[in-house]
Amino acid sequence: MTVLLFILGVLFVAVGIAVSIALHEVGHLVPAKLFGVRVTQYMVGFGKTLFSRRKGETEYGLKAIPAGGYVSMIGMYPPAKGGDGQVRKSSTGLFQQLAEDARTADAERLQPGDDNRLFYKLPVYKRVIVMLGGPFMNLVIGVVLLGIVMVGFGTAxxxxxxxxxxxxxxxxxxxxxxxxxxxxxxxxxxxxxxxxxxxxxxxxxxxxxxxxxxxxxxxxxxxxxxxxxxxxxxxxxxxxxxxxxxxxxxxxxxxxxxxxxxxxxxxxxxxxxxxxxxxxxxxxxPQPVTEVLPAVGENLQAITGVVLNLPQRLADVAEAAFSDAPRDPNGPMSVVGVGRIAGEITAMDEIPMDARIASLIGLVGSVNLALFVFNLIPLLPLDGGHIAGALWEAVRRNVAKLFRRPDPGPVDIARLLPLTYAVAILMLGMGALLIYADIVKPVNIFG
Incomplete structure (x- = not known):
């Protein structure tokens, strides 16, 4: 019975995180469609497609690796410009070629009538809304779930x-x-x-x-x-x-x-x-509704503290994983660690069932708050990187307008692809380290 409860706890959190990822992408999908951007794909997961169905102009599907998701919009990269402001047809150098290849692949998806449906042509505020929609959805989920726990079940x-x-x-x-x-x-x-x-x-x-x-x-x-x-x-x-x-x-x-x-x-x-x-x-x-937002704020503050000190936190995790040093219970962990904690909570017979259910719901809520904060880091490929690029574009254009200079045009995020790949590699390395640590030296929050 204990093993079955452990498995049920892991499955509860796994499904909760998968649904949260799907809703995160809905947060991007809905405003993009409302603003007229053509969305070619809405996918949950990465890798091989397990299931997909096309509805209208968008393919909706599920992929094999449940480690995230994405919404594919046309016109993410503006055309390259030369020093004279004209579109540059060719470039040399590895980094330039990476950007050019990305632009070419993006352009190959264009169809007749797409000229006014390109993402980069949206006003800055609309691009910010589209990219902020995903993290905002995680914030809403986190607030709702913690509210259910605090008001419906109560806090310990x-x-x-x-x-x-x-x-x-x-x-x-x-x-x-x-x-x-x-x-x-x-x-x-x-x-x-x-x-x-x-x-x-x-x-x-x-x-x-x-x-x-x-x-x-x-x-x-x-x-x-x-x-x-x-x-x-x-x-x-x-x-x-x-x-x-x-x-x-x-x-x-x-x-x-x-x-x-x-x-x-x-x-x-x-x-x-x-x-x-x-x-x-x-x-x-049970707590009054007025206590929910302050509790969410405290949770966000703690998560932000971990994110701001992430390099040191990861160094501490690595030290614990490869030595006798203990894991910090307040440090970062992977979905493996979260799943393990969920299983342990569910299998604890000495805790009343309503308290166990509340803990699992609260755990999924906290994961969503962590996703909200993490996705706002101003680095590509995270949503915060796209938001930072759009805001920088607004600053450049306003400064140019103030000094009566030519419009500098949209920010070319394709030129940042090398940095994007580097950040992606670091994120993969971080995930691998946390998974390894959660297996060989798991966080112990129950004493």
Whole structure:
């Protein structure tokens, strides 16, 4: 049964990501058709075509490698111009030949009546809308799915009932550096264990104050380092009074939202604070609709931090994959890693089924938010590269108009094909590294 649930979790996320990719391409397809651009193909996947059907002037299909998709529009590359502004018929040099070959292949798809249906002839704002449509669709999917989770199911909120008790205290920095999870003889005993606290106990008082909120209790514990403090627990029908002495150790700084404060690299900021070594149970608590967009914003901020530090993050992944260093649970991962996490969530019998379903939906939503951010990177062949090219064209033309100079014409993205190929190769290498790391050193988010 556990294996079947694992497989179902993987399939759920795989289908969710495939549908997200298909809808991403719809985000390009619809505005392109509305603006009159002739779209020759709408494909989900790459490689050999498994299935296709032509409807009107567009071929819709599914390809063998489910690693993305594309919408093929005519007129992506403007004709080359010489120094005199005239169309140049030939060029020399490897890079120039690459651009010329791309332009030739694009031109061969033209049909009579296509002159006013070329993508590069669209006004800049329409080109931006077409290219932004895909990432925007991922953003909408992410918002909707996270909204379903937060409002329909609820978010996991800590209760005052104890879920687990640590045997010892291991500094957070030591865990991050060594990946240590087991106790060593030199590690001090956790204060919660020393106080006789057990999983299932409910904390009702701390230092004479009634306990109704786990986060409030956490702040009291952090401020009580080194102080012997009375604590009252309920264990079944029994009330237990004892004392506990929080130990001063390295812990993440908590913000106003009770979450760890992250630095510019996305790593938690640390401080010395009281710690007892016990964790709470959680229960799903539905949130108001007004909380959805702030949560999406926090998610986007965290993803953006990872993207902005992607080279260092990938270096950390490579180090972990080829050494004993642990994987960063907040670092990038491939669809293999996402699928594995989905399977593990689904197979965890100790988690209620509604919480597992909510986690899977939230996982697909987070993937869509990551696709939104990643596709906006201003490099070709990503959507952000096309958007940057269109905006640069608008700047050039406005500057020329301001100084009464000749119109410089459209930006020739064909000349950037060598850079495009280089970025594509880097993306393939990044994907291969992440897949390898997710197989030999997977991210462990469940302890």
């Amino acid at each position: 909120q800590p209760t005052t009932t104890i879920a687990q008790v640590s045997k010892c205290v291991v500094p957070a920095s030591q865990q991050a550096e060594t990946g240590q999870t087991d106790c060593l003889p030199s590690d001090p005993e956790a204060p919660a264990t020393a106080a006789g606290i057990r999983p299932g106990d409910t904390v009702t008082e701390f230092d004479g104050k009634p306990v109704t909120d786990w986060y409030e209790l956490t702040r009291w514990i952090r401020d009580a380092a080194g102080q012997q403090t009375p604590i009252v627990l309920e264990r079944g029908n029994e009330t237990i009074s004892t004392t506990i002495t929080p130990i001063l150790t390295e812990r993440p700084v908590l913000g106003a939202d009770n979450q760890a404060v992250l630095d510019a690299n996305g790593d938690p900021v640390m401080e010395q604070a009281g710690f007892v070594g016990m964790g709470s149970t959680t229960e799903l608590t």
